[in-house]
Amino acid sequence: MFIRNMLAVLKEGxxxxxxxxxxxxxxxxxxxxxxxxxxKEIEKFLSTDYAYTIHRNQAKRKPPNPVYKxxxxxxxxxxxxxxxxxxxxxxxx
Numbered sequence: 001m002f003i004r005n006m007l008a009v010l011k012e013g014x015x016x017x018x019x020x021x022x023x024x025x026x027x028x029x030x031x032x033x034x035x036x037x038x039x040k041e042i043e044k045f046l047s048t049d050y051a052y053t054i055h056r057n058q059a060k061r062k063p064p065n066p067v068y069k070x071x072x073x074x075x076x077x078x079x080x081x082x083x084x085x086x087x088x089x090x091x092x093x
Contacts, residue, residue, distance in 0.1 A: 006037045010045060023052075 010029060013021035021032055029042050046052045 003037065003041060006033055007041065007045060010037070
């Protein structure tokens with residue numbers, strides 16, 4: 001019965017702008033109820049909300065860039081320097 005009351009508060013606050021639970025994520029909801037509401041119940045509630053299931057944060061990491069190329073055509077500029085005739089003469093290439 002106690003979980004039903006918390007779910008009613010969650011349902012009311014999740015859709016009410018200005019409430020601390022308005023469009024909150026799983027961890028914020030868990031902290032709001034101080035761990036009294038199980039995470040499985042929170043997941044079950046959030047899975048019914050269409051907007052949350054589309055816009056939730058994904059935990060996919062991008063692989064690190066081994067070349068440290070942070071800008072488009074950055075490597076091209078480096079190659080262009082190495083192909084310069086004067087630069088090659090200076091390096092004795």
